[in-house]
Amino acid sequence: MTKVTRARSTSPPDGGWGWMIVAGCFLVTICTRAVTRCISIFFVEFQTYFTQDYAQTAWIHSIVDCVTMLCAPLGSVVSNHLSCQVGIMLGGLLASTGLILGSFATSLKHLYLTLGVLTGLGFALCYSPAIAMVGKYFSRRKALAYGIAMSGSGIGTFILAPVVQLLIEQFSWRGALLILGGFVLNLCVCGALMRPITLKEDHTIPEQNHVCRTQKQDFNKRVSPCSRLTKEWVQTCLCCSLQQEYSFLLMSDFIVLAISVLFMAYGCSPLFVYLVPYALSVGVSHQQAAFLMSTLGVIDIIGNITFGWLTDRRFLKNYQYVCYLFAVGLDGLCYLCLPVLQSLPLLVPFSCTFGYFDGAYVTLIPVVTAEIVGTTSLSSALGVVYFLHAVPYLVSPPIAGWLVDTTGSYTAAFLLCGFSMIFSSVLLGFARLIKKTKKTQPRFLAKESDPKLQLWTNGSVAYSVASELDQKDGESVAYSVASELDQKDGESVAMAVPGYNPT
Structure with missing residues (x-):
């Protein structure tokens, strides 16, 4: 399986088998992100069956989400050293095993390990490699391809949520988890679609890395594998390989992006937890509050696809970075306006606006990352970017809840999230402005000091x-x-x- 025949190409084909890659990534986002969101539907069932409080039961969903993001770099390493196909298939087996074992759980701790850690680890091996493969097959229509692929999260949630509820009513939570485990095995099919491709820039291998591998092969022919010197040499070569894969960590542009992602991830998460409670607190009925969440999810899908298509047009192609900043900043402004929106006619436009631009910047995260690090390092870079989502996802809802308990209102929590997202946008914009200023100064000086004139x-x-x-x-x-x-x-x-x- 590791000796996969790679498709030869000098540049991304922008079509052909690339659309099968998009379809595979679409199914991966359904089986990972949509299934993760649907785990919250089991919340009441778990709480009733195990007779535990809200806090302990809520850890199941938090562990799945956190482990998926924390282990995203591991998925990149596996796909880089073996292949994307092997990584996604292995992740599908682990995730399915976790859900199936979870159906036999006898305590919440059992669910923490199976449904939380094991399933989350399997999702991590699938998510970032699948997204990175889309970037390898598309260049001119990259944003549109990502928009279609990433919309699987919203579409999957919209379809799976009522289906999972029906399964729980018909077969209890154990039967529903068992069926979900079988459904997640489709990740193995998605992995089989991820045909590797060799681009022109992939042939640019540093001489040091090539010499390291050659010397390692010659050295292993002469020395026993059990030798201490051999083990030291293998460790050195492994360090060289990892240093090459993660060399982008020393890039100033990527460091700024990483800091920006931390603030953005902190701001985007609490709304999906507290929109319904906030709507109920201002007098909106339960059905109307559920309608707000459904609206948010559907418009999120529209934002994924349409914003990706728009930013691939010729007049916006060179401004995708700016469009990303625009989308994140507008979501922050929506947060700042939310405390004064206290009726359903005002909350519906909010859900539409926030949902659209949430889908917009999610689509552009891989595009902006590829612009900074290039296509060759995209898988590893996306692993790090999604890894940075983990801690904010874990701590931002509890912090927002603490602010609500302390102040007695949602205003402080929403304002903090809004300013966090606006700061993320401003930080990236300021960094890009400084970079352009530094580039124009040498050109101006070069024209003045040109010896030819x-x-x-x-x-x-x-x-x-x-x-x-x-x-x-x-x-x-x-x-x-x-x-x-x-x-x-x-x-x-x-x-x-x-x-x-x-x-």
Whole structure:
């Protein structure tokens, strides 16, 4: 399985088998992110069956989400050293095993290990490699491809939520988990679709890494594998390989992106937990509050696809980075307006606006990451980016809940989330502005100090003389003499004589 035949290509094909990659990634997001959201439907069942409080029962969902993001770099490492197909298939087996074993749980601790850790680890092996494969197959229509692939989370939640509820009513929570375990095995089918591709930039391998592998092979022929020197050499080569894969961690642009992602992830998570309680607190009925969440999910799907299509148009193609900042900043502004929206007619436009731009920036996260680190390191970089989501996802809902308990209102919690997302957008925009300023200064200085251009003046006539080397028939001298108009005594005289001597 590790010896996979790679499709040869000098550039991303922007179609063909790439659409099968998009379909595979779409199914991966359904089987990972949508199933993770649907685990919250089991909340009441778990609480009733095991007679535990809200806090202990809520840890199941938190562990799944946190482990999925924390172990995302592990998924990148497996896909880089084996293949994307192997990583996703292995992840599908682990996730399915966790759900099936969870159906036999006798305590919440059992569910923490099976449904939480094991299933979360399996999702981590699938998520970031599948997203990275889309970036390898698409360049010109990358944002649209990501929009379709990432919409699986919203579409899957919209379809799976009532289905899971029906399964619980028909077969109890144990039977529903068992069926979900079988459904998640479709990740193995998704992995089989991920045909590896070799791009032109993938052939650019640093000489140090190549020498390291060659010397390692020669050395292992002469020395026993059990030798201490061999083990040390293997460790050195492994460090070289990992250093090459994660060299982008030293890039200033990626460091700024990582810090920005931390603030963005902190702000985006609490709304999905507290929108319904906030709507109930301002007098909205239960059915209307559920309608707000459904609206948020459906518009999120529309944002995934349409914003991806828009940013692939020619007039926005070079401004995808700015569009990402715009989407994150607008979600932050929506948060700031939320405390004054206290009726259903006002909350519905909020759900539409927030949901659309939430889907928009989620689509552009891989695009912005690829712009910074390139396609070759995209899988590893996405693993790190999604890893950075883990801690904010884990701590932001409890912090927001503590603020609600302390202040007696949702205002402080929503304002903190809003300012967090706005700061994320401003930080990236400020960093891009500084980078452009530094680029324009050397160009300006280079034009002023260009040795090829020199100016001599003789009265009112200016002559610009430039000489360049002409490698042709053994001759290496070429002269170019240009004279400008001489405004004198009302007469305009233009002189352009090769080898003209002003004396």
